[in-house]
Amino acid sequence: MVVWPGKIKQYWQAAMDYVFPRECFGCGREGEWLCSACFDSLKFFDRRLCFLCNRENFPDGVCPECLAISGIDEILVATAYENSVAGRIVEQYKYNFLESTGEILVHILAKQIHRQGAAMRLAGAKLVPIPLHARRYAQRGYNQSAAIAAGLADRFGCQTDENLLKRIKYTKQQAKLLRPERQQNVQEAFAVNSCRAVPSEVVLVDDVLTTGATFAEAARVLKAAGVKRVICVAVCHG
Numbered sequence: 001m002v003v004w005p006g007k008i009k010q011y012w013q014a015a016m017d018y019v020f021p022r023e024c025f026g027c028g029r030e031g032e033w034l035c036s037a038c039f040d041s042l043k044f045f046d047r048r049l050c051f052l053c054n055r056e057n058f059p060d061g062v063c064p065e066c067l068a069i070s071g072i073d074e075i076l077v078a079t080a081y082e083n084s085v086a087g088r089i090v091e092q093y094k095y096n097f098l099e100s101t102g103e104i105l106v107h108i109l110a111k112q113i114h115r116q117g118a119a120m121r122l123a124g125a126k127l128v129p130i131p132l133h134a135r136r137y138a139q140r141g142y143n144q145s146a147a148i149a150a151g152l153a154d155r156f157g158c159q160t161d162e163n164l165l166k167r168i169k170y171t172k173q174q175a176k177l178l179r180p181e182r183q184q185n186v187q188e189a190f191a192v193n194s195c196r197a198v199p200s201e202v203v204l205v206d207d208v209l210t211t212g213a214t215f216a217e218a219a220r221v222l223k224a225a226g227v228k229r230v231i232c233v234a235v236c237h238g
Contacts (some may be wrong), residue, residue, distance in 0.1 A: 002115040017081040017148065022100075024094050025092075026085045033089065034104045042086065044079050044112050049076045056086060070216035071223050074231040078112035081208055081238025090207050090236055096150030102144060105235045113156070114232070121231070122156040124200045128222075129160070129212060130206040131167040131190070132212055148235070149205040157204070164196045165218060182213040190218050192225040201229040 008132055023030050026038025049056045050063040054068060081087040086108055092107065113119055128216060129145035146162050153160045167225030169189040174182050187229040192198065202222055209232065219230040 006142075013137060015221065020221065023194050024157070025088050033098075034085065037105070038085060042079055042108065042111075043084070044115055044187060045077055045237070049096045051077055055184060066212075067111045070212060071214055071219040071230060072212070073229045073230050075209070075212075076113065076116055076118055076233045077237040078207055078235050079237075080235035081182050081210075084236070084238075086236050087238065088145075090183050094140070094207065097141065099142055099147070102147045103151065105144075106155070107123070108147055108237045109148065109233060110152060110155050122152070122158055122203060122224055125158050125231075126164075126205045127153055127158045127160045127203045127205055128164050128218075129162060130204060130218060131162070131165055131169045133167045135170050148207060152205065152233075154211075161196065163193050164198070164220075166191055166193055172177075175208075179211050182211050183216075184228045186217045188217075192221055198222075198226045200227065201231070202227050203231045203233060206232070206234045208238070 009046045021030065022032055022033040024038055024043070027033050027035060045060060047056055048059045049061070050058045050066055051061050052066040052075070053063060054070070055063055060073070062070070062072050063078070066075060079086045081090065082109060086105070089101050089104055113122060127149040129143060132140070132143045143162075146160070149160045157218040167189055168191045171185050171189050174185060177185055204218055206214065209215060216234045218230070222230055
């Protein structure tokens with residue numbers, strides 16, 4: 001009997017749901033990863049801060065000094081990573097292979113996009129997920145950033161391009177490094193696929209922004225290839 005890849009994924013998800021029954025990450029209620037009451041209690045960012053240096057009163061999410069250094073023109077993040085329900089969901093999604101939790105992260109980020117009035121700016125945009133190295137992809141089995149980008153594309157009528165940006169260097173996990181080590185870790189980790197048309201504007205998508213080193217390195221490579229404007233969106237900051 002031939003078992004198609006889609007069926008294998010369904011069987012795997014059923015097995016994961018059996019091992020990890022769906023319980024709300026906020027209140028523990030059975031049946032879903034995040035109940036409506038706990039979703040409504042999420043603390044979304046309202047402050048207009050630079051997500052790279054944490055100074056306030058910068059409506060584009062990045063101050064002029066950090067823009068000049070990073071090449072990032074705009075940043076939008078939904079909520080905090082530390083001590084938050086969203087942060088716990090990200091951890092389960094990335095490290096415990098609970099792929100079905102990804103839809104919750106899309107919902108959280110989409111909510112913030114609407115709250116910030118950015119839906120029209122994403123409509124028709126080119127979404128580019130931060131790529132995984134082939135070795136990391138083989139370990140995890142999926143790219144969480146690509147799944148989030150695909151979910152946003154469905155909601156906002158965008159196009160995704162998973163092949164525009166590629167990771168050419170295997171790097172350590174950023175979460176396990178100190179802040180000064182992160183920039184060096186991702187240096188020259190990315191390249192633009194020469195076979196792809198380079199758009200004038202790109203929306204980079206990732207699950208977490210901490211120091212911004214990964215986004216900044218990706219933005220540097222994209223702008224060197226001819227991209228004029230880079231917007232970065234992430235679920236969590238921390």
